[in-house]
Amino acid sequence: MNTKEFQNPKLIKKIVDRLKRNKRQISLMEVCGSHTMAIGKWGIRDLLPDNIKLISGPGCPVCVTPMSIIDASIDLKDVTIAIFGDLMRVPGEKGTLELARAKGLDVRIVYSPIDALKLAQEKETVFVGIGFETTIPGIAYTIREAYEKNIKNYSVLTSLKIVPPALELLASADDINLNGFILPGHVSVVTGANAYNFLPEKYNIGGIVTGFEPADILVSVDRLLQQVEKNEPKIENEYSRIVTPDGNKHAQKIMKEILEIDDGIWRGIGKIPKSELKIRKKYSDYDAAKKYNINIEYKEDKSGCQCGDVLKGNIIPPQCHLFEKVCTPSNPIGPCMVSSEGSCAAYYKYERKQ
Amino acid sequence: MCLAIPSKIVSINGKKGIVDMGGIKKEVGLDFIPEAKIGNWILLHTGFGLEIISEKDALETIEAINEAYHVMPDEY
Ligand code: SF4
Ligand code: SF4
Numbered sequence: 001m002n003t004k005e006f007q008n009p010k011l012i013k014k015i016v017d018r019l020k021r022n023k024r025q026i027s028l029m030e031v032c033g034s035h036t037m038a039i040g041k042w043g044i045r046d047l048l049p050d051n052i053k054l055i056s057g058p059g060c061p062v063c064v065t066p067m068s069i070i071d072a073s074i075d076l077k078d079v080t081i082a083i084f085g086d087l088m089r090v091p092g093e094k095g096t097l098e099l100a101r102a103k104g105l106d107v108r109i110v111y112s113p114i115d116a117l118k119l120a121q122e123k124e125t126v127f128v129g130i131g132f133e134t135t136i137p138g139i140a141y142t143i144r145e146a147y148e149k150n151i152k153n154y155s156v157l158t159s160l161k162i163v164p165p166a167l168e169l170l171a172s173a174d175d176i177n178l179n180g181f182i183l184p185g186h187v188s189v190v191t192g193a194n195a196y197n198f199l200p201e202k203y204n205i206g207g208i209v210t211g212f213e214p215a216d217i218l219v220s221v222d223r224l225l226q227q228v229e230k231n232e233p234k235i236e237n238e239y240s241r242i243v244t245p246d247g248n249k250h251a252q253k254i255m256k257e258i259l260e261i262d263d264g265i266w267r268g269i270g271k272i273p274k275s276e277l278k279i280r281k282k283y284s285d286y287d288a289a290k291k292y293n294i295n296i297e298y299k300e301d302k303s304g305c306q307c308g309d310v311l312k313g314n315i316i317p318p319q320c321h322l323f324e325k326v327c328t329p330s331n332p333i334g335p336c337m338v339s340s341e342g343s344c345a346a347y348y349k350y351e352r353k354q
Numbered sequence: 355m356c357l358a359i360p361s362k363i364v365s366i367n368g369k370k371g372i373v374d375m376g377g378i379k380k381e382v383g384l385d386f387i388p389e390a391k392i393g394n395w396i397l398l399h400t401g402f403g404l405e406i407i408s409e410k411d412a413l414e415t416i417e418a419i420n421e422a423y424h425v426m427p428d429e430y
Contacts, residue, residue, distance in 0.1 A: 006416060112401025134404065189358070189405045219419055241411040
């Protein structure tokens with residue numbers, strides 16, 4: 001697959017030149033952590049004129065997984081705990097899973113939920129299943145497999161978040177000063193671009209589903225600018241090479257079959273109505289929260305970390321007083337610095353003013 | 355976290371496929387893209403194919419962009 005043309009410097013320059021002709025002040029939010037990384041990597045903030053601001057949003061599941069999930073995992077005894085690698089160094093109140101492993105907890109990093117299910121062949125296994133729509137279908141798949149094959153020693157401690165309700169929360173805030181959303185590429189593969197139609201319809205704010213190459217992102221900024229210019233907010237799809245209007249039906253089907261909608265707790269943000277998928281009663285044998293009596297609640301972060309404000313777009317990472325001085329990728333204080341796609345990590349890597 | 359990588363299907367066996375990721379062969383679940391065929395580029399995430407990438411749409415998108423910003427096809 002050749003995407004080189006989407007990096008063509010001549011094209012980039014022409015898009016930027018056109019963007020520079022516009023003097024309107026506008027703020028756009030990139031929702032997805034992969035976009036935050038791409039924007040940093042391609043130096044896009046520096047290419048844009050000062051009147052166009054890109055703000056990072058709640059874009060990474062690692063950043064919004066509640067502290068209780070980490071703490072509850074650390075407290076599990078005599079089981080294998082399977083996690084995605086990004087979760088290893090995320091601090092809860094009781095420290096990190098990395099520290100717990102050093103003290104003897106059986107923590108294993110898996111690349112796929114299927115690997116977690118395989119671990120259950122050896123020993124009772126709890127998979128800490130976190131993710132957005134991109135990741136959820138694969139996790140649901142393992143629950144169905146375990147159910148159908150009657151595998152008893154597998155369960156999932158879930159923090160499965162869905163993106164549209166978080167956008168709704170941001171869009172409905174009274175003090176919102178966003179002019180548009182750069183919508184996630186890979187979440188939308190599953191949800192479809194139509195999942196965001198409520199944004200223009202209900203909140204008069206537009207968005208564009210966007211790919212990860214520099215031309216993708218810049219063209220999307222230009223299109224959002226035109227929407228604002230004409231006062232015609234709508235949902236566009238720049239990433240049609242992968243994202244369809246209705247998303248992946250097969251993935252949606254398994255999500256619906258295994259999981260149901262509930263209120264969700266987002267780290268740093270709090271409770272967002274109907275923003276989480278939990279395991280249905282029929283499959284409750286595979287729900288670690290039920291199996292081990294785990295109660296997931298919101299905990300205030302006492303470290304002084306301001307990830308919540310970063311995720312809501314209230315501040316940019318350098319405005320956090322711990323950024324760089326105390327909090328760095330090798331000594332992360334909050335999840336946004338741990339996750340490879342967290343906003344603070346992206347700013348640290350690409351956007352520090354020397 | 356949900357970085358997804360384009361990769362090419364080199365063989366299929368029921369609901370499992372093998373993809374080539376720059377020389378590395380990996381097994382993927384095709385449960386969500388049962389219509390995938392050998393030779394398709396797919397978007398791969400945590401061991402599952404999430405979507406078939408449309409090469410036609412990729413070409414059309416870049417052509418439309420090049421045209422909108424007056425970039426000639428061979429202008430680099
Ligand atoms: S694609 Fe990755 S970074 Fe983007 S929203 Fe999904 S999990 Fe976050
Ligand atoms: S810089 Fe560190 S402490 Fe501050 S918000 Fe980011 S992760 Fe939290």
